[in-house]
Amino acid sequence: MFDFILNKYNYWIYIVLMMIGFYAMIGKKNLVKKIIGMNIFQTAIILFFVSTASKKSATLPIIEHSHGHEEHAIQVASYLNPLPHVLMLTAIVVMVSTLGVALAILIKVYRRYNTLEEDEILQFKK
Amino acid sequence: MKILILFTVIVTGMILIYGTQDMPDWGDPNSPASTHVSPRYIKKTMDETATPNAVTSVLADYRGYDTLGETTVIFTAGVSCILILRVRKKRKKNS
Amino acid sequence: MISQSPVLIIIIPLMFAFITLIFGWWKKNLCYPIVLIALFLSFLASLNTLNTVIASGTIHYRLGGWSPPWGIEYVVDYLNAFVLVIISFVALTVGVYSKRSVEQELPEKIVFFYVMFLLQVTGLLGIVITGDAFNLYVFLEIASLAGYALITIGEDGAPFASFNYVIFGTIGACFYLLGVGYLYIVTGSLNMADLSNILPGLYGSKVVLVAFAFFLVGISIKMALFPLHVWLPDAYTYAPSSVSALLAPLMTKVGAYILIRIMYTVFKPYFAIEMLPIASILTWMAVAAILYGAAMALAQVDLKRMLVYILVSEVGYITLGVGLGNRVALTGAILHILNDAFMMLSLFLIVGAIMYKYGTRNISQLRHIHKKMPFTMAVFVLSGLSVIGIPPTCGFFSKWYLILGAIKANGWVFVAVLLISSLLNAILFFRVIENTYLEPKGELEHDSESFSEVVTIDEVPSSMLVPILVTGAGILILGVMSGKIISAIIQYAVPAYF
Numbered sequence: 001m002f003d004f005i006l007n008k009y010n011y012w013i014y015i016v017l018m019m020i021g022f023y024a025m026i027g028k029k030n031l032v033k034k035i036i037g038m039n040i041f042q043t044a045i046i047l048f049f050v051s052t053a054s055k056k057s058a059t060l061p062i063i064e065h066s067h068g069h070e071e072h073a074i075q076v077a078s079y080l081n082p083l084p085h086v087l088m089l090t091a092i093v094v095m096v097s098t099l100g101v102a103l104a105i106l107i108k109v110y111r112r113y114n115t116l117e118e119d120e121i122l123q124f125k126k
Numbered sequence: 127m128k129i130l131i132l133f134t135v136i137v138t139g140m141i142l143i144y145g146t147q148d149m150p151d152w153g154d155p156n157s158p159a160s161t162h163v164s165p166r167y168i169k170k171t172m173d174e175t176a177t178p179n180a181v182t183s184v185l186a187d188y189r190g191y192d193t194l195g196e197t198t199v200i201f202t203a204g205v206s207c208i209l210i211l212r213v214r215k216k217r218k219k220n221s
Numbered sequence: 222m223i224s225q226s227p228v229l230i231i232i233i234p235l236m237f238a239f240i241t242l243i244f245g246w247w248k249k250n251l252c253y254p255i256v257l258i259a260l261f262l263s264f265l266a267s268l269n270t271l272n273t274v275i276a277s278g279t280i281h282y283r284l285g286g287w288s289p290p291w292g293i294e295y296v297v298d299y300l301n302a303f304v305l306v307i308i309s310f311v312a313l314t315v316g317v318y319s320k321r322s323v324e325q326e327l328p329e330k331i332v333f334f335y336v337m338f339l340l341q342v343t344g345l346l347g348i349v350i351t352g353d354a355f356n357l358y359v360f361l362e363i364a365s366l367a368g369y370a371l372i373t374i375g376e377d378g379a380p381f382a383s384f385n386y387v388i389f390g391t392i393g394a395c396f397y398l399l400g401v402g403y404l405y406i407v408t409g410s411l412n413m414a415d416l417s418n419i420l421p422g423l424y425g426s427k428v429v430l431v432a433f434a435f436f437l438v439g440i441s442i443k444m445a446l447f448p449l450h451v452w453l454p455d456a457y458t459y460a461p462s463s464v465s466a467l468l469a470p471l472m473t474k475v476g477a478y479i480l481i482r483i484m485y486t487v488f489k490p491y492f493a494i495e496m497l498p499i500a501s502i503l504t505w506m507a508v509a510a511i512l513y514g515a516a517m518a519l520a521q522v523d524l525k526r527m528l529v530y531i532l533v534s535e536v537g538y539i540t541l542g543v544g545l546g547n548r549v550a551l552t553g554a555i556l557h558i559l560n561d562a563f564m565m566l567s568l569f570l571i572v573g574a575i576m577y578k579y580g581t582r583n584i585s586q587l588r589h590i591h592k593k594m595p596f597t598m599a600v601f602v603l604s605g606l607s608v609i610g611i612p613p614t615c616g617f618f619s620k621w622y623l624i625l626g627a628i629k630a631n632g633w634v635f636v637a638v639l640l641i642s643s644l645l646n647a648i649l650f651f652r653v654i655e656n657t658y659l660e661p662k663g664e665l666e667h668d669s670e671s672f673s674e675v676v677t678i679d680e681v682p683s684s685m686l687v688p689i690l691v692t693g694a695g696i697l698i699l700g701v702m703s704g705k706i707i708s709a710i711i712q713y714a715v716p717a718y719f
Contacts, residue, residue: 007151007152008146008147008149008151008152009152010152011143011146011149011152012143012146015139015142015143015146016139018139018142019135019136019138019139019142022135022138022392023131023132023135025388025391025392026131026134026135026388026392027128027131027132027135031384034388038387038388038391041391041392041395042391042395045395045398045399045402048402049402051152052157052159052402052405052406053159054152054153055153055154055155055160056153056154056155058155061167061168061179061180061181062178062179062180062181063168063171063172063178063180064178074168074169076160076164076165076168076169077155077160079168079180081159081160081164082164082167082168082180082181082184083159083163083164083167083184083411084159084405085181086181086184086185086189086192087192087355087411089181089185089196090192090193090195090196090355090359091398093196093199093200094196094199094358094359094362096203097199097200097202097203097362097366098203098362098366098387098391100203100206100207101203101206101207101210101366101369101370101387102369102384102387104206104207104210104211104373105210105369105373105380105383105384105387106384107210107211108210108211108373108380109380109381109384112377112380113381121381125378125381141431141434142399142431144427144431145403145427145428145430145431145432146428147427148407148426148427148428149406149407149428150406150407157406157409158406158407158408158409159405159406159407159408159409160409161409162290162408162409162410162419163290163291163409163410163411164409166291167291187285187287188285188287188291188292189292189293190284190285191284191285191293191356192293192355192356192359195347195356195359195360195363196359198235198340198343198363199359199362199363199366201238201239201340202337202340202344202363202366202367202370203366205242205333205336205337205340205370206337206366206367206369206370208333209330209333209334209337209370209371209373209374210370210373210374210380212330212333214329
């Protein structure tokens with residue numbers, strides 16, 4: 001049982017973090033808190049993915065000794081998996097772009113309604 | 127309403143944790159993710175791309191099209207911000 | 222050059238977006254011709270791709286020359302090529318239409334609007350053509366970001382509606398990414414064809430099950446399937462006219478395309494139909510969507526908002542076809558992607574034209590506009606008949622296939638729901654037609670104009686009228702040619718399992 005938790009606790013921590021962000025995104029009434037929740041949610045997904053790239057006692061996927069034409073046998077199990085890192089680089093960029101556009105929309109909402117609370121804006125519209 | 131949202135969040139979390147039961151252990155070198163596609167990236171990165179950094183070679187060579195999409199995302203976000211925020215002041219005509 | 226046409230479809234709008242920005246800063250009037258050239262070339266490339274697929278089968282285009290699953294691959298089969306032609310045609314039509322409408326509604330933002338327009342079209346085309354699951358996420362985000370910005374610049378109430386769309390859309394895209402991640406952890410591959418080969422051995426795994434659930438919820442948010450449609454009405458109503466005309470026919474249909482790909486290509490059809498009752502859950506959500514959309518549309522006084530609720534209902538039709546799980550229903554669903562794109566396109570173009578001329582969308586204020594805008598209202602009546610489902614318009618044929626599919630699956634409830642919704646749509650459209658065509662009783666103010674001067678035809682400018690007429694003609698032509706379209710294209714687009 002303890003072994004089971006020890007092997008999988010990386011996934012569970014990030015899932016808890018995701019759910020904190022998800023709750024803030026849909027449960028809070030202040031628009032800025034929603035955006036912060038969105039950021040936490042997406043960051044937790046990125047961390048979740050990156051944690052799947054690790055291997056026990058492996059090093060960064062940078063092949064060191066191969067300047068020149070010597071053919072050392074490259075042991076795959078001693079280098080980390082590079083693919084999730086690459087995917088998450090793109091996901092980080094997407095996250096930052098969405099954050100920027102969301103904040104720009106927020107500025108426009110503030111200019112119009114002079115408040116950032118969802119309740120007050122809905123009252124305004126009625 | 128808050129209880130409904132809390133319930134939704136907890137159910138989503140439970141489903142996600144339920145899904146992790148069959149996942150490979152943390153740091154397993156024999157997991158499917160580490161043995162199917164990525165060994166070629168690590169083994170052949172010096173031969174095929176002359177780049178010792180495997181992350182760079184995947185990002186810019188094997189999956190370079192995703193990088194093009196990523197730069198388009200940045201461009202889209204930049205133009206979006208200008209489109210949303212820019213207010214041209216109306217010039218008052220002197221009459 | 223011709224053999225590179227799959228990638229040209231995406232690259233041309235993308236490169237021309239940069240070119241539009243540079244030339245637009247120098248001279249504003251150059252934007253419109255550049256955009257038209259880009260969309261026209263993209264349309265030609267997509268037609269060429271469809272021809273190649275019909276002539277020689279599925280196209281496999283490797284980006285960068287790397288073979289899948291180590292590189293990204295474009296797989297263009299019949300379903301892909303079909304949706305690509307629809308997207309590029311709708312984009313071209315709205316591009317021609319948009320000039321006058323944008324000049325009136327957004328006078329100081331023309332250059333950036335057109336850049337965003339091309340980027341949105343790039344995103345939508347990129348989602349449809351790709352054969353790699355993570356590449357789909359990247360282009361989905363391009364399309365979503367462009368959509369958020371385009372909706373925000375609309376009328377009063379648009380920024381808040383767009384903010385809601387940001388929150389919902391990000392949840393949808395992140396759930397999709399979680400699904401891709403779970404599948405990657407347990408298979409190691411991101412390529413759709415490779416996944417469909419590896420996954421059947423893993424169908425009993427809990428990871429695959431949870432991944433499928435997250436895919437469905439994420440795609441349903443993007444597709445605006447009831448009850449996750451709540452971002453749709455406000456966002457599309459307050460957007461500018463050209464933006465609604467671009468997004469309403471396309472974004473939800475692209476979502477439906479992603480649903481068909483995930484359910485029937487990445488996961489084999491028997492997973493969703495026989496192993497788990499997911500297809501039947503989808504059909505019940507679809508029934509709720511159809512009835513809810515029609516009922517809410519009856520309560521609206523704003524013409525555009527009524528059309529958006531009809532759109533919610535139309536998404537229900539397509540999902541019903543996907544979920545019923547037999548060949549006839551899936552044929553109806555794919556045909557409905559085409560027909561609904563045209564119907565929604567013409568309806569939203571017409572509402573934009575009315576907004577351009579009169580500045581109001583309130584149904585009760587649109588008395589007698591058929592005298593001043595006869596061609597536009599004629600196309601409106603034609604589109605209304607198509608939504609109701611009257612032959613020979615195209616809407617009849619897709620509804621016919623859906624009803625046949627429901628009968629074949631022994632779902633008599635679905636047949637009843639389809640017929641009731643046709644009746645509700647008829648009530649909706651006759652309410653609008655009565656307000657605009659027929660003389661209401663007891664109106665004294667019309668006596669003065671009934672015998673005096675002839676009311677002059679005061680139509681919208683021809684750059685807006687020609688797209689409306691072309692779309693109206695398209696509704697009739699597509700209806701008449703439905704059989705040919707099905708036998709030439711859709712028959713091969715349905716997966717071989719059915």
